Amino acid sequence: YFAEQSISSSAAIGQDGTIYFGDDNGTLHALNPDGTAKWTYEVNAVPGVPDANRSIESSPALDLYGNIYFGSANGYCYKIMDNGTTGIQDWNVSTGDRVDSSPVIGLSNDVFFMSRDGYLRSLDIDFGMENWVTPIGDVFYSSPVVDENGSVYVVGYAGGGENHLFAIEANGTMDWNTSMNPPPFVIGNIVDGSLAIDNNGTLYFGSFDKKLYSVKVGRNLADSDWPKFRRDL
Template sequence: MKKNITLLLIFITMSLLQAADEGSIKWTFSTGGEIYSLPAIGGDGTIYLASYDKYLYALNSDGSLKWKYHALTDNNWECFLRNTPALGSDGTVYFVDNSYGYLFAVGNDGTEKWKADFTDGRIAAPPAIGPNGEIIIVTTMREVFSVNPADGSINWKYTFSGGEDEAGAVIDASGAVFVRGGRLKKISPSGNEEWEFENGSNIYSSAIIAGDGTLYITGSSDKTLYALDGNGNELWNFTAGDKIYGSPVLGPDGTIYFYSYDGFIHAVNPDGTEKWTFDEQFQSLFGDIKATPIVGADSVVYFSGVTSDFSTRLFAINPDGSARWSVTLSDVVRFQATISRDSLLLVPQGNKLLAIKVGSAGLADSPFPKFRGDYANTGYVNVSVTAIGPRKENIPGKFSVSEVYPNPFNPRARIRLNLKRSARVRVDVYNATGRRLLRLTDGQKNTGRQELIWDASSYGSGVYFIDVMIDGVHMTRKALLVK
């Protein structure tokens, strides 16, 4: 009995000491330039970090230097590194430079495998890695490349219009690529555009993919989190109090977390209802810093920002939205962080990488517990997005869309629109697998009734979906072709 009490006291004492240790800085690593990137963590615990001093660093788990690689072009020009590295399944480190448009492949021993020049401009987004090891990069020239990991050769190239993508591509299990250029676009595994989602405002964040195949994307000035199905149809939206520039993240129960310029961390249930908000009156002092929360293995959420008293504080937030602990940091941090498997929160601060002790034993078991998803920052999720889901049609009085008629049909299907005001209308036809077959119309339509006709003479019998987008709002109608 006495022995059991002694063991219990030892356990309680160790637990209290561990809790007291949370938030303490265990080590720092300094580079010769600013650190803008999110670290990647290999399966052996090695930490990979890119710095503006033109070096890629590999660190041991205790913060000591393992090796560093000097990034140079073919002409021996030094490359400024701002972007997050990604790790291939064989440990190869892929990273891009922000000066000349190079993609580098470096082995986990620090030796160069290859480098390739892809653009006359820059590569402002981190690389992503697909299910077959292909590397997806997005350039400031609005180009998307699929790259062969063996030698850096090009598999395919896709060019888009709109704004630049600085957040990076996201890839699902089928190899479909999701990028944003002001609008969210889905690109097939062979490099063809399948659809785009437009919200009337430039989208600055990358999409994330939930375990059930739902896509989540945050707008910017429209202050809105969107849930989409695999055809780009809106399932629901949640509006915050101010702009949202950072990407959302996911907890293990499907809760979506994001930071808004209203000063709150928002937690939203998978059905679009509010779960809680965490209010520390974070200040928006630094332009459109794309701060992103991170979720630990115990569902604790971490975030750092400048609070109302103008101090920089790091918070650990319990799953119910209450504060677990907070610490004051000496300077502003760029909060796109990760958590190592040995319970260290790794976050850049100026030219330093801070390793801060936390209670979470690594990342949450969810597809996107942090920016860029997994430990390796691949942006890849072993889930295929859901083709068709429920719709939110909350726009009475502005326009209406009829069902397809006749239904079943052969060979022509009709659909009627009733517009109470002039609006941009786009109508696409998809097959049952979610592949876009054709676009019936895309342009401004006048007030009044409109009828669109699809002649399906060249298509086989089966189920089809007609997606109608009016001023950025999607509605889908099911049609059955019987020949």
Template structure:
């Protein structure tokens, strides 16, 4: 199964680079999907070769969702434990999932219908994303310091114990099958495919992120000591560079020409020899996530509460606010110029799809109503959108004060609907509304700015102004009225 994005970091060497272009992606929100209950999305979304999208949630929901390309649900699998990490898809159409808490299950699911193929209990919770070798062996770590190797039928092949938690995703060398994975004991481990130690390399602090492997065999690893390390395949140091901050990055991305992208409070681009190419202020911390790079060279990062698209020269292309807190999900790239990223918004986990609008999607709603008024008083607003193909439409309305009216309808295309709202605090608010149709095609936002309460601005009267300034103790009634 040649999936567009099948595991953490896209592939077993964790390039975080897609063969698909996103040059036409303008940052338009094509759709967003929410989990069924409170939770958040921390892992990356995966896309299989049929265009089906998969994502997991952590929280009271803790489920794995499969979505059609238009964002409608195909199936849902409730897990016994939080789905913290990115799952992995095998060539045979099986999805592997680690969980944290609960009964500590590792799951294998059938991609077609989400049914469980098998599950096993492991020694401890896991936030490690699985990686799948060419022979089908599944590698991952857990919070009991163990690196596991499982056969495709769920039987254990071997296990290796490190000195502390293993949180990252294993990187696998395509040429010889060596497995590279970091541990909280500060070491990067290189293991032979039979589970014996090849070498280990000590950094200055614990390693939570995942290694990446360049075509020449160089291994890159971020460490909490603030350094990015480049190692030769024999485990000796090639170079290291200080990033100026502890590297909580989940991983790094490798550009087509060997550029290394890593994020902290900045997004940094390094040449293969370790020299700095450029540095860009993403205006938000890049915490616990890895960048994604498209075939056209655009870099996508989760920075602060935003998804940011960055040109190959380090200039900003576009950004979108996707959360009311720090985004912990690494972006991924699918088909049709799509970029996917998870977030938390109003305590719910969401998956966002960004790309370009479908020309058959409904128009941006027109919004008609009072633009000035008083607080605690309800006002009527008229919303109207047209489906170019005549489908019925639904409306979502963001009133600008934190309240959301979610998907009213369906209504006839072009039908005007009336909704009322009141604001409890003084201020200027932007009412935003959008429509989707019965095919789940989402249209753009329409906006209307309103001010509550209405404020009177007296006309400019130069003569009266001069008069009041000239006779400062006169005309008390006139002064009162103007005030």
């Protein structure tokens, strides 16, 4: 299959075997399991945003109903429904800056997006309305992860060369971050890789400072439709 544009987005595979990914021209592709085209969907052009900045580098998240969630460099978050022959936009939400990291799905009918505007957003999964917005700092490509209590963990750039891990409760309030959680520590460089939680309640992520971090959070991965990048791999 030839997409005609560069592909930065990782693929996500639906329960029926459909393969979803985005390209750098702002097109979401849906392929049949045999690699033939099923449908494509182009994100909206935004006034004042060059077409080159419509790229989809965010890898899709999928719910159990076959809906697709992703962000674009045009600053929007999207929910697309797959009706079998076309992709239909259910909603989109503007963030004001690039959405390069992949969304994750929580436990309370919510989906979480990080934007380069420095905010973590919880959106109602059905209607796209904001449940809450919490400042985190700049996030590049790192995706959040959701634990079994519905809390969200994400690494944000705080300025001055400091990056911190944030734990945000399901209602949007900050539980802790690594600048205040004893013993405090600073992540020495940006984090592009996504976060993962194992079955022993330990969270892992790597950084450009050449270190792999292991943080005991005491909670396991959420049993939601898509609690982390690549779901449960």
